[in-house]
Amino acid sequence: xxxxxxRIVAVACLLALCTGCGPQPTASxxxxxxxxxxxxxxxxxxxxSATSPAVEATNTPDxxxxxxxxxxxxxxxxxxxxxxxxxxAPATATTTTTAAATVVATASATPQISAPTxxxxxxxxxxxxIVFYYEQHVDSCAAFPTxxxxxxxxxxxxxxxxxxxxxxxxxxxxxSADKLDRAIANVASANYDKPPGKIQVTVGGMxxxxxxxxxxxxxxxxxxxxxxxxxxxxxxxxxxxxxxxDIKKSLKGVIPSGLEYMGLGTRHFDIGVASGSGAIDVNTxxxxxxxxxxKPRDIDLDYRCRLHDAAGANGMACEWAASIFALDPGEMExxxxxxxxxxxxxxxRNQGSQSRTNQGQSASGGPISGFLDGLEGVTFANENGGExxxxxxxxxxxxxxxxxxxxxxxxxxxxxxxxETFGQNTFSSQFFTYQLSRLMVFMK
Numbered sequence: 001x002x003x004x005x006x007r008i009v010a011v012a013c014l015l016a017l018c019t020g021c022g023p024q025p026t027a028s029x030x031x032x033x034x035x036x037x038x039x040x041x042x043x044x045x046x047x048x049s050a051t052s053p054a055v056e057a058t059n060t061p062d063x064x065x066x067x068x069x070x071x072x073x074x075x076x077x078x079x080x081x082x083x084x085x086x087x088x089a090p091a092t093a094t095t096t097t098t099a100a101a102t103v104v105a106t107a108s109a110t111p112q113i114s115a116p117t118x119x120x121x122x123x124x125x126x127x128x129x130i131v132f133y134y135e136q137h138v139d140s141c142a143a144f145p146t147x148x149x150x151x152x153x154x155x156x157x158x159x160x161x162x163x164x165x166x167x168x169x170x171x172x173x174x175x176s177a178d179k180l181d182r183a184i185a186n187v188a189s190a191n192y193d194k195p196p197g198k199i200q201v202t203v204g205g206m207x208x209x210x211x212x213x214x215x216x217x218x219x220x221x222x223x224x225x226x227x228x229x230x231x232x233x234x235x236x237x238x239x240x241x242x243x244x245x246d247i248k249k250s251l252k253g254v255i256p257s258g259l260e261y262m263g264l265g266t267r268h269f270d271i272g273v274a275s276g277s278g279a280i281d282v283n284t285x286x287x288x289x290x291x292x293x294x295k296p297r298d299i300d301l302d303y304r305c306r307l308h309d310a311a312g313a314n315g316m317a318c319e320w321a322a323s324i325f326a327l328d329p330g331e332m333e334x335x336x337x338x339x340x341x342x343x344x345x346x347x348x349r350n351q352g353s354q355s356r357t358n359q360g361q362s363a364s365g366g367p368i369s370g371f372l373d374g375l376e377g378v379t380f381a382n383e384n385g386g387e388x389x390x391x392x393x394x395x396x397x398x399x400x401x402x403x404x405x406x407x408x409x410x411x412x413x414x415x416x417x418x419x420e421t422f423g424q425n426t427f428s429s430q431f432f433t434y435q436l437s438r439l440m441v442f443m444k
Contacts, residue, residue, distance in 0.1 A: 113138060113149045116203060119220070120400045122370020124443040129226040129331055130156055131372055131443070133167065133400050136203045137218045140174065147217070148186070148204025157197030159225035163232040163323055164189035164201065165265030165374035165439060168397030168414070170218040171207035177389035177420040178209035179279035180307075182272030187221040188321075199223065207393065208272070210279035220398055224372055228331040231256055236321035240274060243308035246290065247320055251299045259326040261294050262334045263341065263439035264301075265374035266322045271307050274315030281387035283310045285418055287320060288377035288437065292341060299324060303377070310387040325372075325441060333362040335440040343376075345414065347434040349383055353394065353417035354434060359403065360410040362442035371410040373400060374439035380418035383431040391421040395436060410442070 116134035123130045132155065141147035155162070169185035184206040191200045205217030233254040239245035255261050269287045273280055286306040293300040305318030337343045340363075347354045362368055378395040382388075399413040416434040 162192040174214040177391035233324040244306040268321035286379035
């Protein structure tokens with residue numbers, strides 16, 4: 001794993017234009033999708049281990065079920081219907097930030113959760129694809145209730161497919177830092193009714209700690225609607241292990257003829273200590289692709305979850321769900337990463353919160369009308385073999401914009417941090433390495 005890490009360290013900053021990244025290191029050897037249909041692309045990605053103890057992952061069969069401490073109570077989530085300001089599919093490109101969504105009906109629930117807010121919208125030049133970005137922010141949740149929104153959104157009608165993806169998340173303890181038991185971020189969509197233009201959405205987060213402190217969460221997510229040729233392949237599974245575990249998948253026929261693999265978007269993760277193991281001070285928290293092999297029609301992947309203290313032997317469990325994006329290259333275009341399919345940011349030996357504004361372009365550098373920017377994976381790893389309680393886990397993404405200077409460029413703001421907080425500053429007593437990998441697709 002350390003040998004693989006050394007190859008990634010050369011990337012260090014986001015593999016596109018990056019504002020505020022500091023000195024740019026030399027990029028690693030480019031890897032791209034080959035033009036010949038008989039070849040394949042292989043991406044080997046290792047979560048940073050730094051000087052933390054090596055942990056043997058335990059592979060778990062596809063049928064495995066993660067064992068996590070069950071909530072003592074799970075009150076019903078709020079059910080609402082939300083209306084976006086534009087429920088038709090525009091024929092021209094737009095990058096205008098949309099006003100907040102309007103709640104038109106709310107069922108009773110405790111606590112009452114407001115509906116997600118529309119924060120951005122992009123439409124392809126053909127009018128066949130549109131993406132909405134939403135924000136869900138809940139300021140105070142009790143330690144165990146799900147505290148999720150579950151309801152219908154009024155969305156554009158007339159498209160043939162819809163798919164959701166996480167973009168960013170922030171989970172924060174109310175009060176002092178505490179040992180970590182479980183962390184969750186989730187978005188799910190279903191039942192897209194083409195007319196009249198409605199979709200069922202569930203979105204929520206949870207941060208459970210040893211002393212069951214209240215917490216807050218903020219999640220940004222996207223929903224893409226398209227009538228272009230596209231295939232979204234849903235994958236989900238779970239694993240258990242000592243310190244880490246792997247979810248491995250061999251996916252056949254997920255890249256149909258005429259489509260291209262353009263990325264993988266996480267929709268859900270649920271990572272925690274195994275039932276009976278007890279909450280821990282954190283050395284490493286990670287959900288990240290370890291290996292990815294792209295064949296002409298098939299994909300093999302290994303998604304590694306890591307949660308352990310300095311000893312590295314605690315029981316843990318992980319659930320993960322994502323979607324494979326195989327899209328029409330006439331409608332969408334992959335990113336310009338020199339090591340595609342990996343699109344990643346790495347920050348080494350850091351004690352404070354890291355803020356990055358990434359500027360991205362398509363592989364051709366041609367005109368774009370919008371972009372899909374979703375979470376693939378994230379890693380927080382202690383560099384010194386230490387451990388600490390958690391007050392804040394932050395892998396947020398927001399401020400999705402198209403820039404005119406430089407032209408044909410996307411812009412997204414990311415924030416990265418895991419650890420304790422002191423006063424108004426996010427500051428860790430330990431040194432952490434952060435790695436953030438993204439789904440990044442551009443709309444023509």
